[in-house]
Structures are given as structure tokens and as C-alpha cells.
Amino acid sequence: MDAKGFDDHDHASCIKDGVASAAAYCTEHGLQFTPQRRRVLEILLREHRALGAYDILDVLREEGQTAQPPIAYRALDFLVSNGFAHKIERLNAFAACAHIGERHAPAFLICRACRAVAEAAAAPVRAALGKAAQEAGFTVERAVIEAEGLCPTCRQTEAPA
Amino acid sequence: MDAKGFDDHDHASCIKDGVASAAAYCTEHGLQFTPQRRRVLEILLREHRALGAYDILDVLREEGQTAQPPIAYRALDFLVSNGFAHKIERLNAFAACAHIGERHAPAFLICRACRAVAEAAAAPVRAALGKAAQEAGFTVERAVIEAEGLCPTCRQTEAPA
DNA sequence: TTGATACTTGTAATAATATAACATATCAAC
């Protein structure tokens, strides 16, 4: 797994591929990939950072919709439930998944300077967490793993020469 | 580090020791351990689970105070800043630290059935996370590590014989 | 002791995030 949020990349295809993957997944699983849901996913995919539900509502309103909170939260529920987006608990906000269709349980890397959010492979992290939990007799079902710090770009900017 | 939230233990000393440790730490560091701050810590220490700021306000009001939100949030800021309590991001709530005065960066184990919250040693987890982040060129400054699942007691209850 | 200063609390108002409830519309299968 790469950390696409931090690298230069073909962002147009980033959006296009994300939508296409989600559409394919929905077809395959009999889910309705409605215009609202597609639109919200596109809005998230435009950024490699997390947006609040009300940020999304603002965009929808700029586009002429009369969008009340449930519009955003319902679409986000759908996207998160099906793995097309992730909730970033630390920010009470949502980010498009960078690996739609691939089964994964990532760790999130949140840059405190530019707000970019990337996904990192978390299998070893989850293994270590599972082990620590097991020692307490605790069974892990889900885990929130979110790191805050500096992305490569902002690190250079902040600590020059 | 144990997972005291899930074990039988002398809970009276649990509260008493927590307050005493916080008081000692404040004396040593020239911090004001005011009645408000002490009271909020006690309220958290009564439970081995996370309470919302408004849960705390309810308790203070039952005790006769006219407590507005900043009362709770200020005390919680103080407690969290000095390591006497932790914020559980997944719950937007706060739990007393189980190891006041000891330097530690725990993982939290949150039981979805009884809502108990315990702290587990997270050094190996953080090491694994740091390594994954490093591969992306990311520098971790803080990390949220929260596992949701079933505590030993609730696990037995839920899956009998 | 006094006054300067920083820190803490009281209080009102408001912002930001999220859900409940119910009516209407659309979809999917029959």
C-alpha cells in the first residue's frame, strides 16, 4: 500500500478510477450507486484529505442543491459501510478510500500542516494491537489507528536546511 | 500495564490513589489542583468507562452547581493536558487515566457491550505504526489507537457454553 | 501590604457535528 496522499500522481485518474471501482463494486453487489452517492464520493476524491459532512453540504449547495444534513450523512454512511470512504475519528471527518474494492484495514496518516490524509498498511500494527488486547482477555473487533504528524513535504518545509 | 477496567479490584483505592497521584504531580509541577478539577477527575475515576462532557455536567448539576459547558471542558482540558485523563476519540468522551504520573501512551480497549474502557501497553503497536509511517516518509507525533470489541466478562456472557 | 500579573471561574451566546421522525419519491421484482 502506498501513501498516495503525499506523492505526486495523476490525480484525474485517481478520481476517475475511484468512481469506476465503486460503480463496479455496486454492480457486483446489487447496490444502488445513485447520483447523490456518486457526487459525494467525487467530492471526497477531489481531495486527499478529510472533509466534514458540512463541508460536503457546502459544495452541494454551491452546485444549486438544497442540501440538508441527512443528505450528506446518508451518503457518507453508504460510502463508509461499503468501504468507499473512511471516517477519521480524530477529525470527525471523512476521506475517500484510496483503495476502493480492495479489502484492507488501514492506518491513517494525518498531516497536521497540510491536512492531507494517507492510508498506510496496518497489518503489523493490528497484529501488535491484537496481541496486547489478548493479554487483557479482550477481543478486538474493530480498531481506530490514526497517526498525526508531518507528511514528507511539510516536514521539509518546516525544518529547512 | 494491566487492564484494570476489566478486572475485579479495590475500586475505592483506585479512586483514592488516582486523586493522590494527580495531587502529587500538581504539587511537583506547580499546577493548581483546584476543587473543580479534582471533582471532575473524581467523577471520571468512579467509572472505568468514558464519560461525555455533558455527562459530567449532569453530575455537577445534581450536586447543586450551576455548571455551563466551559466548566467541564476546561477541567477536562487540564486533566488531559497533564495526563490525568484521556480523550477517547471514537466516543467523543473522556476516561480517567489508569496510570496517573507514569509516562505512557496507551492503546484503549473499549467494550461495546458494557462500555468499559481499559488501557493496554502500546509500545509495540506504536513501533509498528512508526515503521509503517516511515515507509511513507511520514513523521508520527501523536497517535490514536483505540480497539473496540468485547471485554473478557462480556465475551463470556455473549457466547455462553 | 500592595499592586502587577497570570491563572481560574462564571455566564451567556453560539458554533459544529449528528440524528430522529415522517412524508414523498424511486427502484426492483413480481
Place this chain on the structure above:
DNA sequence: GTTGATATGTTATATTATTACAAGTATCAA
């Protein structure tokens, strides 16, 4: 086309958190 399930529109409300400013209290130096 009818029907049941799913999705959307809309209003209202619940929950979590911060801003702003006034008033009180602790600390310490002069």
C-alpha cells in the same frame, strides 16, 4: 401495473464543543 423495499426531501432536534468577556483568585515582587 402493483407491491415492498430502498432512497430522498424536509423539518426539527439532539449532541458535542468553542468564543467572548466579565469577575474572581493565586502568586510574587517591590
